[in-house]
Amino acid sequence: MKQEILNLLKEIKYPNLDKNIVELKVINDIKINKNEVEITLQVTKEDAFKKLEKSIKTKLKNRPIKVKIINIAPTPKKDMNYGTSLKPNNRAPYAKKIIAVTSGKGGVGKSTVAVNFSIALAQDGFSVGLLDADVYGPNVPRMLQVADEKLQWNDNDKIIPSENFGIKIMSVGLTTPSSDTPLVWRSSVAVSALIQFLEDVDWGELDFLVIDMPPGTGDVQLTMAQELPITAGVIVTTPQLISTDDVSRAIMMFKDIKVKIGGLVENMSYFIAPDTKNRYDIFGTGGGEKIASKYNIPLLGKIPLDMEVREFSDSGTPAVAMGNDEQKNYYKDIVKNLLKEIK
Numbered sequence: 456m457k458q459e460i461l462n463l464l465k466e467i468k469y470p471n472l473d474k475n476i477v478e479l480k481v482i483n484d485i486k487i488n489k490n491e492v493e494i495t496l497q498v499t500k501e502d503a504f505k506k507l508e509k510s511i512k513t514k515l516k517n518r519p520i521k522v523k524i525i526n527i528a529p530t531p532k533k534d535m536n537y538g539t540s541l542k543p544n545n546r547a548p549y550a551k552k553i554i555a556v557t558s559g560k561g562g563v564g565k566s567t568v569a570v571n572f573s574i575a576l577a578q579d580g581f582s583v584g585l586l587d588a589d590v591y592g593p594n595v596p597r598m599l600q601v602a603d604e605k606l607q608w609n610d611n612d613k614i615i616p617s618e619n620f621g622i623k624i625m626s627v628g629l630t631t632p633s634s635d636t637p638l639v640w641r642s643s644v645a646v647s648a649l650i651q652f653l654e655d656v657d658w659g660e661l662d663f664l665v666i667d668m669p670p671g672t673g674d675v676q677l678t679m680a681q682e683l684p685i686t687a688g689v690i691v692t693t694p695q696l697i698s699t700d701d702v703s704r705a706i707m708m709f710k711d712i713k714v715k716i717g718g719l720v721e722n723m724s725y726f727i728a729p730d731t732k733n734r735y736d737i738f739g740t741g742g743g744e745k746i747a748s749k750y751n752i753p754l755l756g757k758i759p760l761d762m763e764v765r766e767f768s769d770s771g772t773p774a775v776a777m778g779n780d781e782q783k784n785y786y787k788d789i790v791k792n793l794l795k796e797i798k
């Protein structure tokens with residue numbers, strides 16, 4: 456009977472999402488007593504709950520059983536400012552601001568930006584959590600030297616996030632036996648894991664939750680935007696890619712789902728020769744400015760191709776913590792500019 460009901464519930468999609476409520480783990484419990492079934496849901500968004508309640512009742516109306524539907528989602532605190540998107544769920548009511556770092560393509564330096572940006576925020580005195588949502592290539596733990604840590608739970612059964620360089624860190628990379636274990640997940644599983652990280656990690660109160668998104672414009676991005684009131688998206692690109700469809704798609708996705716774009720970061724923008732300190736505009740100049748003005752979004756900063764940045768990143772000692780002043784400023788300037796945008 457329970458399985459039968461579960462199968463029927465699998466046919467119900469979450470409002471505005473192409474996912475059913477079973478795979479999204481919206482259902483907390485199903486209890487069957489004689490001729491009554493009690494279904495407990497966990498839906499933060501009130502109107503989504505109302506819609507689901509109606510669809511479930513319709514779905515089960517031909518059964519000779521009374522249907523009772525309960526919502527046990529925690530109600531978010533009222534006095535916080537949750538940004539500007541349409542009314543999404545809020546799986547992270549503990550975070551005052553949520554910044555999603557994305558890119559159209561992989562390998563453009565998104566994680567390096569997310570890591571250094573998060574540390575720069577912490578250096579400004581903010582409490583910061585960094586969620587590595589790049590479930591297919593989680594490289595944040597290595598960049599922050601926490602890759603060998605094992606997951607631990609506290610007395611309240613919450614996952615204790617790793618901590619280094621003044622920020623809290625969570626990543627699926629911390630859940631796999633070794634950092635090179637390949638992750639071959641269906642996107643629905645990836646989405647569930649991320650939702651668990653939002654809800655079951657003991658982040659504490661955060662001024663900023665920074666999310667290192669997977670590259671592209673797929674399920675994970677859309678679900679995160681649906682499940683979190685993202686304050687602003689930051690799009691990282693390189694000059695070679697700046698005028699490609701991938702970047703436009705990333706920009707358009709945010710515009711479509713009404714997530715504010717905090718701005719664009721042009722990474723590996725130019726090259727400074729380590730010996731002579733001469734600057735080489737290998738890919739020309741002005742691409743970042745051009746696309747920023749085309750889409751009317753801010754250009755938050757340009758970071759040069761800097762051999763030391765790569766070395767810092769690869770050795771787990773982020774540039775903003777261990778680099779020289781100039782290197783620190785690549786990221787501090789981005790923070791300064793973004794804070795102006797989201798004030």
Ligand SMILES: Nc1ncnc2c1ncn2[C@@H]1O[C@H](COP(=O)(O)OP(=O)(O)OP(=O)(O)O)[C@@H](O)[C@H]1O
Nearest residue numbers: 561562563564565566567723759760761764765768
């Ligand atoms: N400004 C830079 N100068 C030199 N090397 C850089 C710079 N930014 C990033 N890198 C290096 O480029 C490589 C890719 O960076 P990173 O892992 O941050 O990219 P990503 O977009 O997150 O990639 P993925 O899609 O694999 O997650 C890394 O080796 C990193 O150290």
Ligand SMILES: [Mg+2]
Nearest residue numbers: 565566589594
């Ligand atoms: Mg990455």
